[in-house]
Amino acid sequence: MAEAIVFWTLAVLILGLGVMVISARSAVHSVLFLVVNFLLVAVLYVTLNAEFVAVIQVLVYAGGIVVLYLFVVMLVNLKKAPERYADPRRIAWTGTLLAGAVLAEVIAIVYASVSSDEAGAAGGGFGADTPFAECGAGPLVSCNTEQLGWVLYTSYLIPFELASMLLLVAMVGAIVLAKRHL
Amino acid sequence: MPAGFTVDDFYYLLPEILLTGGALLVLVVDILLPRREWAALGMTLFTLTLTGAAVIGFTGVDTTISAGLLAIDGFATFFKTVVIVSALLTVLMSPSYLRVEAVRPGEYYFLILCATLGMLFMASGVDLITLFIGLETMAVSFYILAGYLKPNQRSNEASVKYFLLGAFSLGILLYGMSLLYGETGTTTLAGIAEALAGGERSLTLALALILLVAGMGFKIAAVPFHMWAPDVYEGAPTPVTAYLSVGSKAASFAMILRIFIEGLPGLVADWQVLFWALAAVTMTVGNIAALTQSNIKRMLAYSSIAHAGYILIGVVAATERGVAAAMVYLWVYIFMQLGAFAVVAMLRRKDVIGDELKDLSGLYLRKPLAAVAMLIFMLSLGGIPPTAGFMGKLWLFSAAIESGLVWLAVIFVVNSVISLYYYYRVVVFMWLKDEIAGSEIAVSPAMATALVIAVVGSLLFGVYPQVLFDHAQVAADMFGSAVSSTAALQ
DSSP states (O other): OHHHHHHHHHHHHHHHHHHHHHHOSSHHHHHHHHHHHHHHHHHHHHHTTOHHHHHHIIIIIIIIIHHHHHHHHHHHTOSOOOGGGGOHHHHHHHHHHHHHHHHHHHHHHHHHHHHHHHHTTTTOSTTTTSOSGGGTTOOTTTOHHHHHHHHHHTTTHHHHHHHHHHHHHHHHHHHHHHOSOO | OOTTOOHHHHHHTHHHHHHHHHHHHHHHHHHHSSSHHHHHHHHHHHHHHHHHHHHHHTTTOOEEETTTTEEESHHHHHHHHHHHHHHHHHHHHHHHHHHHHTOOHHHHHHHHHHHHHHHHHHHHBOBHHHHHHHHHHHHHHHHHHHTOOTTOHHHHHHHHHHHHHHHHHHHHHHHHHHHHHHHHSOOBHHHHHHHTTTOOOOHHHHHHHHHHHHHHHHHTTOTTSOTHHHHHHHHSOHHHHHHIIIIIHHHHHHHHIIIIIIIOGGGHHHHHHHHHHHHHHHHHHHHHHHTTOOBHHHHHHHHHHHHHHHHHHHHHHOSHHHHHHHHHHHHHHHHHHHHHHHHHHHTOOSSOOOOBGGGGTTHHHHOHHHHHHHHHHHHHHHTOTTSHHHHHHHHHHHHHHHTTOHHHHHHHHHHHHHHHHHHHHHHHHHHHOOOOOSSOOOOOHHHHHHHHHHHHHHHHHHHOOHHHHHHHHHHHHHHHHHHHHHHHHO
16 A cells, blocks of 8 residues: 555656656756656665666766756757856855755765774675675565676676677767767 | 576677677777778678678577577578678778768778677567667667768758657667566567467557557658658668668568567467558558659658568568568568669769769760669569569568468559559669769779679579578578467467
8 A cells, every 4th residue: 555655656746747847948947857757766666676776767867867968958058047046156155055065965974884884893894784695596675786787797698798889889979970070 | 607608609699799899890990000991891891791601600500599588590590691791782882982971981880880780689689678789789870870971961860860760769669568578577589479378468468569569660661650761861871871771671670570470479460450551551651652752862762661561561471471571572672772772872973962863864874784783673673573573572472362461462562563653763764864964973893893792682583582482481480380379279
């Protein structure tokens, strides 16, 4: 029951945000809706016990690709920025606040990981509380990432290698098409 | 060694490994060696020949490797040969065209080889993920190749259009695949066939089927998913257009036959209906739209749409004979279609783009041999004996009749007659109009080789088709048993 509630809430939110992405007037707003959309999809993956895909979703889509989108949107300058955002003092304040928040976050993460290291001192080293060794035949729920890696590098090795050629093609293509004179 | 993966797998992957290594070497050779144009061309031809030899070396082998993801069988070998022969012809018609367009050859050949690599995987994949990555490798290479003429706006337009619609269609295809996976719990075609052997139906399966047909329909440019084809074919560099209309189509048909006949034999009655409608509409719309074109590349684009409709008849028949007929037709199609595009590529000079029908006028006076070659390609595309196109059509026709698809056969014949009009128009321009425009037409040795191979292919398989029939029959055998056994169950 609880699962169903979570799922339907997420589904409605994801679809609603998807509509917002294509209906927002400003391109920047559209991209920001997209970020939230991606994050919610990541939550959906977590509820499906696919932690690895969820992390990748956040790192690659919400992190990498959308930042690129934002860059492109801002570089092509689809819409002139409203006057009030151009106030330099305001930007300085916001910047300081954001930088402070990030700093606090980093300190918190370092502190947390150091204390957890001390707690699990028997294993030693960073992240020693994760039992990698026990994961070989563990249940899907807890060992998602390990099992995915195992399958990817054994049965699916050849498609995996082919994907690397695919990425090389894309890279060569980006250079060929974007560079004026080779 | 981990489960399901052995050293033998690398032995069976020899063609793919050679091709990958060759493609990477082309990139290096292009940078390091002086006279890089010829070095890259030579390396490409060498790689393709070596790969072809390795593929032919596996004739008669029938096994699956890499934990059941890839099949090395007669079917795969047949389609790999088709793809490599078309790549060779494409590469041969490229150097003079690239020189006129003043673009760098190194990355061009690299991308052609990578597209070929993707096609090899599409021919031998028996698993949805492998097939998809092969398809994507091919598609991404073509997106870039279509836009390879950077200062040319039509080329840019072709690239962007193909990319957007291609990405969209891949999304649809993936949706279909994931629904199929959700329904059966496996991505291997054999596993899917087993899971659906009981003949159960559901809404999800129907949706998966429709999405798969639509996604693959985009790739073979079947109506109503053909909108991208004329614009992309017109804007892309002519050799790329040639390869797109032949290699990409052949590999996509290999994938269709694999997925539907090997993976979904239990649903044969359902997808037969979809493909029946697709085939009939594709032939008719393709041929009628081709009638009014004044640009040869657009005309050949619509003609290739129509040919996709013809080949779909073999898929609809879904019998051993139908599969064999589709394979025979694809084999003869590569020679006539590539030959026609080679002539168009030849017409490209410094001062003439050469892709309008009127650019052909007086060709008989200037280059009689090229005009005769073009005549043979047009006759073959129209299906006039004693050309190979006639044999291909005969096989498709008999396969349709054998499976009781009388109406489809009638539509097929009517369409063949309609198509004669626009193929004949090309001949009229070459012989009967004599206003000559533009500078002298030069035929490079590589181009001449390509034309000779295409002419020989278009004629040889028309007068002596037995070898081809035997090969296609052997390759189709495995499918015949799969389909007829399920048909007997129902």
